[in-house]
Amino acid sequence: SQQGEEDPQALSIQEGENATMNCSYKTSINNLQWYRQNSGRGLVHLILIRSNEREKHSGRLRVTLDTSKKSSSLLITASRAADTASYFCATGPNSKLTFGKGITLSVRP
Amino acid sequence: GAVVSQHPSWVICKSGTSVKIECRSLDFQATTMFWYRQFPKQSLMLMATSNEGSKATYEQGVEKDKFLINHASLTLSTLTVTSAHPEDSSFYICSAGTGWRGYTFGSGTRLTVV
Numbered sequence A: 001s002q003q004g005e006e007d008p009q010a011l012s013i014q015e016g017e018n019a020t021m022n023c024s025y026k027t028s029i030n031n032l033q034w035y036r037q038n039s040g041r042g043l044v045h046l047i048l049i050r051s052n053e054r055e056k057h058s059g060r061l062r063v064t065l066d067t068s069k070k071s072s073s074l075l076i077t078a079s080r081a082a083d084t085a086s087y088f089c090a091t092g093p094n095s096k097l098t099f100g101k102g103i104t105l106s107v108r109p
Numbered sequence B: 001g002a003v004v005s006q007h008p009s010w011v012i013c014k015s016g017t018s019v020k021i022e023c024r025s026l027d028f029q030a031t032t033m034f035w036y037r038q039f040p041k042q043s044l045m046l047m048a049t050s051n052e053g054s055k056a057t058y059e060q061g062v063e064k065d066k067f068l069i070n071h072a073s074l075t076l077s078t079l080t081v082t083s084a085h086p087e088d089s090s091f092y093i094c095s096a097g098t099g100w101r102g103y104t105f106g107s108g109t110r111l112t113v114v
Helices: none
Strands: A003-008 A009-012 A021-026 A031-037 A043-050 A055-058 A061-066 A071-074 A084-090 A103-108 B004-007 B010-013 B017-023 B032-038 B044-051 B067-073 B076-081 B090-098 B101-107 B109-113
Touching: A009 A021, A021 A103, A031 A061, A031 A071, A043 A055, A043 A061, A043 A071, A043 B101, A055 B101, A071 A084, B004 B090, B010 B017, B010 B032, B017 B032, B017 B090, B017 B109, B032 B067, B032 B076, B076 B090
Parallel strands: A009 A103, B010 B109
Antiparallel strands: A003 A021, A021 A071, A031 A043, A031 A084, A055 A061, A061 A071, A084 A103, B004 B017, B017 B076, B032 B044, B032 B090, B067 B076, B090 B101, B090 B109
8 A cells, every 4th residue: 555645646837936745644654755757767866854854955845744744745946847747755664665646746837 | 876777768569478677786786676667647566676696575466477576686687577468568667776875766667568
């Protein structure tokens, strides 16, 4: 069964706007990861946040984690057309990652 | 950084034939590799864990005789889809790494069985 569930399932925004994507999970975690997948391609690791962290930044990415609510959010600031992709959250050890269904982000130029 | 090469990137085969997909770690030795399957607009589902020098560990519901995995060296794992059928058409992705340096995904293989 899938551990992570992202919402919304699809998001369309204008270039320059911020994009916020949410992920909820069911069981206790040690860390949560966000991945990006361009259409028909493999996954690119974006960021990992540990269970004892509440917020983490990487460039235009900001990830938050609320273990009490079992949820995480990924914020992409000042979006670009090149950010158009599917985004997945994943939990579990690297030896057994469980992915959510993904969010399709479309950034209109 | 860690680079994982997956080949081929796409393949079309006839029903009943077998297809082999390769996953290589280019600049590191991978004791463990993972094979995932992804249907259109859906998430990745772990199929099996490939361990160098030992048998692969398959997830529940994955037929080991259908999806043969071989991890004969520290840089190469192969997934063979045997007697492929149209329902096997999917996107297959591998990942490789070691516990201390994390895991990297290949670029995926689009399999179409006609």
